[in-house]
Amino acid sequence: MLAWKKSLVYLPAGSENDWTTTIHIAASEGDVNMIYKLLNHRLDCWDMLDSNSQNALHVSVLNNQDEVVRFLLDSDKCDSLVDEPDSDGNTPLHLLSASGNHVPELINHPRAKKMSFNKENQTPLDIAL
Incomplete structure (x- = not known):
């Protein structure tokens, strides 16, 4: 379908107030192959x-999809996803700390700000404690 109509990558799915995109669905399901195909058709969809206000890295962390996390972190293009805050x-990194899961590639990523504050004035280190 993507070969036929590449704009399908950008279509939201869900209701008016609660929607997602194809890359988010693939990230939540741990489908690295689909993410790879989506990025091959539309490289700019990685930052949707x-x-x-969550990107594919947020969603993959929330769903404990470590393989997707590693795949996204492996790409230079996805570096900006690491320190992007959600709503x-x-x-x-906040979400990873809250999950109790450990993905060293995210924890040790040079762009992962361990002292960034969320809206509850917590850092990822505060959440982990």
């Missing part, structure tokens, strides 16, 4: 946000 001010 859902209705919670609650949480970066992917």
